[in-house]
Structures are given as structure tokens and as C-alpha cells.
Amino acid sequence: MRLFPRIFQAGLSLLVLLFALPVARAQKAPIQITADLSDVPRKLLHADVDLPVTPGPLALTTPKWIPGTHMPSGPVEEITGVVFTANGQTIAWRRDDVDLYQFHLTIPAGVSTLHAHLDCIVTSRISQKLAAFEWESLLLYPANTPVRDIPIQPSVKVPAGWGIGTALTPVSSGAYPVPAPGAVTQFAVTNVEQLQDSPILTGEYFHEFPLAPEISPKHYIDVVSDQPEDSNLRPVVLASLSNLVRETDALYGSHHYHVYHFLLTLSDVAGGGGLEHGQSSDNGVGEKGFADDAHELRESDLLPHEFTHSWNGKYRRPVGLYQPDFATPQQGALLWVYEGMTQYLGNVLAARAGFETQEQYRDRLATTAAILDYTPGRVWRSTEDTAVAASVVRFYTPWMNWRRGQDYYQEGQLLWLDADTLIRKLTQNQKSLNDFEKIFLGKGGNTGPLIVPYDFNELVQDLNAVAPYDWATFLHDRIDKINPHADLAGIGQGGYKLVYKDKPSATQRTMAMMPGARFGGRDCWFSIGLSVGGDGSISDVRWSGPADKANLAPGEKIIAVNGQIFSAEKLHAAIKAAKGNSEPIHLIVQADSFVSMIDIDYHAGERFPVLERVEGTPDYLDDTTKPLTTPEKAPAEEKKPEE
């Protein structure tokens, strides 16, 4: 945060640009790093690193706090085979006693280049046929130095015949995107900050597609898959992606990259999710993740979300989340902007670009709002605390709804919907959050990759520039305070209300069919308060709900319902049958090695959230998802015969 004191807010963005240039580049020879990915199928990566050094003590480090994960997730425990040599001699090292990411060496007289070899054991984002390689697995560089001041030149070697997708600039001819067997692909000199932000996608079944060719700078999606047919994306997906590029161009009015590459793996074993970068994003979905409309619906906001991070998160970053190195802890207090606003914009852009319909957007929003409204942990923990504690609440735990998780994502989604519809209401729909984004994310105009920190006051100032209001109180009330109920005001201002019906929406039915759906297993959550799998396993129990009052616990398994062996259908039939009478739902439940009889005293029937239009009110909610550009239509797909 010391790098950009108030200069930016004073509008001197040119100074910021000048500061951003890696000044050390001209003075120091770059580190040379060659990442050898030929052993990807065995889940081993290798690197040879040549570092310019001077005689005397030297501390080298690997990255610890990884941007975008908001955690100390650098894989130091998986780094192995570390050997240092210089002038043909092995040089001894000792790990730092406190900072376990650091290696201490003494460089002998007469040595100007230190060679390091290291390997990394990698278990995620990797399969027999592909890898999404993040450089923190193999990076080694001088400790206690701002990472953007360390010049480095990367090269990469991949298995024969595999393609390469990356935002790095290739400088070796004929070695990109599909290098000749054994060839090493060299990239232009960059700095350690940018290299960590520039992953390499590689795979046997590789496709690179240009997107929205009329938009400058250039955008591509690089796709690798475990099965040969999957990486050849359907025309309808490519059309939505080109629409996404046009929609973001129209929404943000600026960009902060020289080129943008969506990197996508399609694999059932390589793991998934998304990790944002300034000029690319690392996205992983299942093998068939984009193979048909139903699978695509589940992933609809993934690519829009990660793309939006190039503006919100990468270019504009909360002061506490931007540190000059990867050793200083990142502070998450403003993650409800970094992630929360991205969650809102990613979903809005998914609908605008055609990854989902307006109705599907509303159905998914209803599920999100209902889950937050039925998160009992909100009576003790604020949304801000879920952000401050982001690095320790990231992973799933039983009783998650009582502890809370990374709720700042979805809380932020509702908050920014509230702000968007409020601006529309205050300005008779003349202005919207679109105007705020242009100001907040577009300061400085078009730039290359750059990080410009902000604080709470700047948010308030930019919101006031769009529509004068007491935005500081608006934000504090929703973020810092304990709110027993979710922020449903945006839905109301948008012309809808959250209601519960006795049948799931078409979107919920489609999502529930997808294995591992993000909000799957919630079909009994708003009724008896159970998240239960198809085999009867209870993954969570809603705190103070009917199942909690009946003493059920996460980890238990329902064996029988009303005297019959468990199935999801039998459980739903029992919830329906108990409606309006006094007979409880009878269960036989296994807990560890014991079995017991449990009665749930619940009689209000099935409950599925949906948004219902309030007639006679302005329909701002649907205005938020209208495209800003003319959407490209893909050629109609051949209908497959019904099976």
C-alpha cells in the first residue's frame, strides 16, 4: 500500500504508470528459469534456474502468499530435489528457522551465477493428458526484494506434441503454440510478479480459438482436455465467449492487459475452479463441462467471473491484499469488493453474454439469496469477518452454516445488486452500477498489466460520483454489522420478491442433476434443514432447523425413511406426506457404528426458493442482465435424438 499513496486518487495516474516499470531490469541480468513439464503424466515438474549473484550471504525464497487464493498456499511442502551449484561445485543450504519458504546460502568468491535445480510434486490441475502450471511450484528468487523489481526470463519444455497456451510473449520461433518435439519455448523477459501471474496451460488435445476478432487487444481461449473431442468447443460456447469479450469491453470501457488468454482444462481428474490473473485465467471444469447446455449452466459464471478479475482484483486491488512480495500476509478485509463485486458482475455478464437466460439468472440468484438467508451463522459473524478470516474459513467443514465460510462472495453479490438497483431507483434508471464500474475500474484508461490499490473511501467517493447518497453508511450497515437476514433489498428494488414454492424451478432441477453441483444437495435445506446426498449421507445440518432439533448431525447417514430403505424420492415423499398433519417423519440413522430412530417434527411441506415478479414495480432486475451490445448468435445445433 505504500507504493501508491494518494497519488492515484489525485488523478496523477501517469506517475503510477511510471512507478510500475521494473526499474531494476536495466541494471540486473534476469534470472533464467526453464520449467520442464515433460513429466506431467507422472505429476512431477522440474526446473533449472540460473540466478545472477555476488559473493557473500544470500537468501532465496519460494512464493508463500499466492494472489487470488488469498491464502499462504505456495506449495513449499511439495518442493523437492533442491540442489545448488556454482562453478561445478555443490553449495550447501540451510532453511530459515522461521520462514520455511527461505533458503540460506553463502556464495563463494569468484561466483557470478548460481544454478539451482528443483522439482515439485503436483497433485492438482494435472492429469495424464494436460496441466495448468502455476509458476509458484518452481519459482526461486532473492528474498526480501519487491518481486516486481526482479527481472526473470522464463522458458518451458512440454511433452512431445503438446500445445501451449499462455499470456507470456514467446520469443523463440516455431516453438509456439505447438513446439517441435524436444524444443524449448522461450518467452520475453518479465519480472517475478508478472511471471507468477502468467500460468502455462499445456495438453495433448489442444485448441486455441480467437474471440471477438474486431476487439483490440486480442483475446483467445486455449483449451486442453483428457478426451480428444472435448477441447474442440461447441460454436455456441465460442459465440457466448465472444459476446463476453464484447460485453466486458462495453461495460468497463478499458482494459489492463496486452493480450488476454482464457486457459481452460476439461478433465474429471485435474480438479477445477478458477484462478484469476491479469492477462489470463486458469479455469478447470469436468470433462463434459461445456459439452451441452445443462453442463454449461452449472459453469455459466466461471469464465465471466475470472475475466472480470482482470479489472476487479488484478488492476484494482484492496490495499491490504497487495503486498510488494509474496512473503507478507495479505489482508482480506475488502474481499466483499474483490470477490463479492466480481461474483455479482460475473453472474450479470453470464446472462448478458448468453451463457444463461435471464430466467436462469433469476433462479440461480433465488438459490443464492435463500442459502444466505438460511445461514444461521450470520447471527454471530458479520460478512466483513468472513472476509478478514478468508484464509482460515476457505475449506468445507461440518456445521459450515453455523461457522460460515467464504460468504463474502455471495453476500457481495447481493450487496452490489442492492447498490445497482438503488442507483437505478435514485436516478430513474438513468444511471446504474455500469457507470460506477467505468469510473472505478477504468481510471488511468487502457494500461498493460498493473496493480492499482484502493481503499474504502475511494469506493464511497466513486459511488457518490454516480449518484449522491450516504454510501459509507450503506456499506457499513451491510458489511460490518450483524444482520440476521440476507440483504434482499436489491431483489425488491429490482421488482421481485423471494418466495418458496413446493416444486423446484427448471434451473434447480437441471442443476441438481449435475454431480457435485455447487449448490447441490440443498433440496431439503429450506424444509427439514438437511443437506443430504443421494445415498443418504448428511453433509450438513441447518443450525436450529427441524433436523437439528431432532439431533441429527453432519456425517451421519439416513438408512430408512418411514419404514422404507432410504432414497431421495422416499425422503421427498415423506416431507410432502407430513405436510399439515401431526405425524413426524420417522428415520433410521447410522452414526459412526451405531443406529438410532429419529423423528423430525416438521409439517410445512417442500420449500424451494424462486423470485416472483411484483407487478406494477419497475423491473430493474431484468434491466441489469440486458446485453449492452448486439449478441452474436451461434449456428443452430443439431438436435440429438432423445435417449
Ligand SMILES: [Zn+2]
Ligand atoms: Zn474470484
